[in-house]
Amino acid sequence: MGIGEQFRQQLAAKALQRQIDRAGRQEDQRKTASLSGAPRSTGGLKPELARFETLPAYQQMLAMQEMRNRLDIESPFFRVHDGQAGDTTVIEGRSYINFASYNYLGSSGAAEVNAAAKAAIDRYGTSASASRMVAGERPVQRELEQALASCYGVDDALALVSGHATNVTVIGYLFGPNDLIVHDALAHNSIVQGAQLSGAKRLSFPHNDWAALDELLSRVRGEYQRVLIAIEGLYSMDGDYPELERFIEIKRRHGAFLMVDEAHSLGVLGATGRGIAEHAGIDSREVDIWMGTMSKTLGGCGGYIAGSQPLIDLLRHFAPGFLYSVGLSPALAAASLASLQRMLAGPERVARLRERGRYFLKQAQAAGLDTGHSAGYAVIPVITGSSLKAAQWSNALFEAGINAQPIFYPAVEEKAARLRFFICSTHTVEQIDATIAVLARLNGRS
The missing domain is CATH 3.40.640.10 (Type I PLP-dependent aspartate aminotransferase-like (Major domain))
Incomplete structure (x- = not known):
């Protein structure tokens, strides 16, 4: 991607982010007014307000979808998995290394x-x-x-x-x-x-x-x-x-x-x-x-x-x-x-989970990735600094056979947008190494 295209995407993302922010503020104001018992409008009957699509939160969702469409980013959410989820999962017939499961000790499916x-x-x-x-x-x-x-x-x-x-x-x-x-x-x-x-x-x-x-x-x-x-x-x-x-x-x-x-x-x-x-x-x-x-x-x-x-x-x-x-x-x-x-x-499973988590954290940090305050116990973020980059990195990982979900604004602050990796005791060192290698390339390192 050329510098001009990157700049265009950044401008588009910022413009759409302002739309999302505006819709989010309207939804916050609506909820605050509801909780505080603020008087409602007495301006007469407004039938359009009895439709769900008029809610500010719905407009916020549409703005987020528009951002993905304009930047040609496939949604990483609601993919259909087949079979049980652990260190691997199957999506549309393809097996993926999976970091989007809370099956920490491999008990689901045991x-x-x-x-x-x-x-x-x-x-x-x-x-x-x-x-x-x-x-x-x-x-x-x-x-x-x-x-x-x-x-x-x-x-x-x-x-x-x-x-x-x-x-x-x-x-x-x-x-x-x-x-x-x-x-x-x-x-x-x-x-x-x-x-x-x-x-x-x-x-x-x-x-x-x-x-x-x-x-x-x-x-x-x-x-x-x-x-x-x-x-x-x-x-x-x-x-x-x-x-x-x-x-x-x-x-x-x-x-x-x-x-x-x-x-x-x-x-x-x-x-x-x-x-x-x-x-x-x-x-x-x-x-x-x-x-x-x-x-x-x-x-x-x-x-x-x-x-x-x-x-x-x-x-x-x-x-x-x-x-x-x-x-x-x-x-x-x-x-x-x-x-x-x-x-x-089986405390050995807990010990193995701890070893795998610390290994992932150490390798990620060695690759120059920002892992925030993670202590390496099962939950490790890789902070990208923007929702756009988090989505792009998630989709790039997916193309490489790795399933890891992004966390966008407004779930976190825009500067704290990230990928989130859940480590299981069943993950192997080889799976972690393969994942870190892809992340290092995305981060501009080899």
Whole structure:
């Protein structure tokens, strides 16, 4: 591509980016007005506003599609995969090295996990069919919860049908208008949505900056009844983790609850994969609310909460996302239980995952790639600095037989646009070397 063509693409990208920004600001203003109870227009009936295509978010989506079309960039999203996803995947009949799967320990598709799910289907069918409170429970659901509680060394656990919904319903139910929720600036959308649902005051603190959190609470703690501090065990965008002991000390001193989202840290951190508490050498009971998902290390689908008996009893009887939702499918509960047992019985898989992650990080850095703050535990970004470059690099990798997804603005700041690589214990050194070689060429190195 010549310099003139590159300049044309940059100008087009900037012009379309302004369209996307404008549509995004309109959507933000609409949501802010809705949340604040701002008065609605009284200018008469406007039938066109009863069409979804008039929503600012839809216009933002169209602008993003127009950007891809003008720059002749194929969308890297929603490709159809055939078969199970792990270190490789099959798309339209071609096998790809795959870095877009959370199957960290290879449990999804493992023979013993498949067998457990099949046996549960034969015994219980494919669905729990109703809420566990009204339709009763299946032994495998409670066995999973007891195994999770034992893994964390806490009283009990509760399994729900969705990881995202777990954060939304638990935070939304436990806290209210007289409370404060403070979360890391890079917290997952589900934490933010739960805080908004609760009606509590919501504040964020700079990423992993426990000192800033301490200073914030020193100023405002006295204004609120209850306070929740929400952090993650391993951040899915940046691949770094918090100093857990610092956050525990802060929550004690300020009389707050501490919630840790372990979606990406269970099976990844700690010698046996028990997560950030094991990694940091801290008693799990020092954390008030452990949250995690079963769609990653645990080879199933759903979310869980682990903690004290009063917490779990309260959620079991009153959390809307549990009480009014169908119970976790017995087949998925069986798959996650078998995956948890497999993890605990095979710490060598956790060790191999750690080795592969650190190897990828070291090789990427040696190739001059920007890996941000990643610690090399399963999640490694390669920051490109622009959405355009992230899309181009993703498609170039795809042509070379490597599947890695880009992260665009507005999911991250434009200057932080990136490719994101999820490492599995089943990735080989050869697969990693081949991937780094392509990335090095794209980065202008050979």
